[in-house]
Amino acid sequence: MPDRLTRFFASRTGIILAGAAIGVLAPLLQRLGNPANMGICVACFERDIAGALGLHRAAAVQYIRPEIIGFVLGAMLAAHAFGEFRARAGSAPIVRFVLGIFAMVGALAFLGCPWRATLRLAGGDLNAILGLVGLTAGIAVGVEFLKSGYNLGRAQKTYTAVGWILPLLMVGFLLLLLGKPTFSPGGPIFFSTSGPGSMHAPLLLALGVGLFVGMLAQRTRFCTMGAIRDLILMRETHLLSGLAALLAAAFFANLLLGQFRLGFSPQPVAHSSHLWNFLGMALSGLAFTLAGGCPGRQLFLSGEGDGDAAIFVMGMIVGAGFAHNFALAGSPDAVVDGILRTGGLTPYGMGAVILGLAACLLIGLTMREKIGKGA
Amino acid sequence: MTTVDARGLSCPQPVLLARKAIDAGQFPIQVLVESVTSRENVRRMAEKAGCRVAVAEVGAEFRLTLSK
Numbered sequence: 196m197p198d199r200l201t202r203f204f205a206s207r208t209g210i211i212l213a214g215a216a217i218g219v220l221a222p223l224l225q226r227l228g229n230p231a232n233m234g235i236c237v238a239c240f241e242r243d244i245a246g247a248l249g250l251h252r253a254a255a256v257q258y259i260r261p262e263i264i265g266f267v268l269g270a271m272l273a274a275h276a277f278g279e280f281r282a283r284a285g286s287a288p289i290v291r292f293v294l295g296i297f298a299m300v301g302a303l304a305f306l307g308c309p310w311r312a313t314l315r316l317a318g319g320d321l322n323a324i325l326g327l328v329g330l331t332a333g334i335a336v337g338v339e340f341l342k343s344g345y346n347l348g349r350a351q352k353t354y355t356a357v358g359w360i361l362p363l364l365m366v367g368f369l370l371l372l373l374g375k376p377t378f379s380p381g382g383p384i385f386f387s388t389s390g391p392g393s394m395h396a397p398l399l400l401a402l403g404v405g406l407f408v409g410m411l412a413q414r415t416r417f418c419t420m421g422a423i424r425d426l427i428l429m430r431e432t433h434l435l436s437g438l439a440a441l442l443a444a445a446f447f448a449n450l451l452l453g454q455f456r457l458g459f460s461p462q463p464v465a466h467s468s469h470l471w472n473f474l475g476m477a478l479s480g481l482a483f484t485l486a487g488g489c490p491g492r493q494l495f496l497s498g499e500g501d502g503d504a505a506i507f508v509m510g511m512i513v514g515a516g517f518a519h520n521f522a523l524a525g526s527p528d529a530v531v532d533g534i535l536r537t538g539g540l541t542p543y544g545m546g547a548v549i550l551g552l553a554a555c556l557l558i559g560l561t562m563r564e565k566i567g568k569g570a
Numbered sequence: 571m572t573t574v575d576a577r578g579l580s581c582p583q584p585v586l587l588a589r590k591a592i593d594a595g596q597f598p599i600q601v602l603v604e605s606v607t608s609r610e611n612v613r614r615m616a617e618k619a620g621c622r623v624a625v626a627e628v629g630a631e632f633r634l635t636l637s638k
Binding site: 277279351424425429433 | 577578579580581582583585586589604605607610614615618630
């Protein structure tokens with residue numbers, strides 16, 4: 196029976212089911228309180244966690260998001276249930292940490308991960324097109340590195356306890372969320388009282404959705420970066436059908452829930468600075484490709500015991516701290532006194548995206564094994 | 571007989587290495603992988619490329635034998 200289930204989840208029907216489930220659940224979470232076009236956003240939610248911990252002090256984006264906790268723990272439960280939990284680590288961890296930092300810098304320049312880019316498009320936000328085109332461009336560059344021998348080397352089997360570190364950290368986050376302790380006057384733990392960080396679906400519901408999506412994604416290996424990478428690299432559309440299902444399901448869910456607004460500006464928690472939407476996501480796409488998974492996939496892998504994916508996750512959380520402390524994150528378009536003010540990046544943010552692209556190109560260029568020399 | 575040792579390598583390396591071996595055409599090809607994900611990915615690619623795929627579980631690892 197487990198084998199038959201495994202084959203079902205590995206099938207095209209399985210991946211379409213996973214994408215469609217995320218596509219329906221994210222707009223529902225938005226309906227239940229999550230920020231607009233941000234029913235689920237892995238990058239934004241990790242950024243909110245970084246804020247709650249005080250790693251950055253942007254008051255509008257601080258909350259311990261139970262969805263992220265659920266993703267890791269759900270994946271861990273599924274991996275255990277099917278005998279797939281394998282503790283492994285040691286494939287260039289420092290590189291993965293750096294890639295995580297720059298993946299987050301790019302995502303926060305655009306204001307979203309690939310999941311949110313897709314959800315934004317499904318909500319009518321046309322800026323997401325620039326983001327998704329940028330994402331594809333970044334992945335295409337990464338694919339060129341893969342073709343020319345780029346890889347970060349083998350992971351080693353390790354102690355089971357190593358695989359438990361990120362899941363246990365998530366349990367710790369859950370305790371902080373439930374107990375809401377204040378470590379010094381005023382916090383941390385910080386919880387936004389206004390802005391996106393203050394908007395959230397009921398805790399148990401969000402956690403439940405997180406667990407469910409975590410389990411489903413672990414079984415089906417849902418990955419947004421992999422969807423585009425496999426198409427470019429191998430003309431393989433398996434994962435892409437999951438991403439397409441997410442887009443289609445979220446589009447119809449938004450229509451039904453009255454959450455669809457077509458246009459460029461102003462869109463919720465989004466800016467219409469086209470070049471930086473493109474370049475921000477290009478940076479993220481390249482970093483994801485070099486690290487082997489989108490931010491969601493890295494969480495699910497962490498739940499399966501992958502210590503290298505866990506390092507990437509930590510890199511993203513630290514990257515969120517840098518992004519807000521150093522004013523690198525994009526600021527959304529806003530209507531002030533009836534006048535539309537276009538948001539976008541500060542010069543520091545632009546510099547960080549360029550620096551990130553340069554760093555990723557260097558990683559891609561310098562970490563290649565000679566083709567034919569074995570792997 | 572070709573052997574591809576893809577143990578410890580993460581996505582998409584096992585698939586890329588297996589495909590390179592298929593292109594080289596020295597059948598049968600043995601592919602060693604550690605994770606169920608890699609097993610399913612290599613199986614999917616190989617079947618699409620017209621190979622027969624036999625899977626054996628060896629301890630905590632998998633050995634796929636690809637033949638034409």
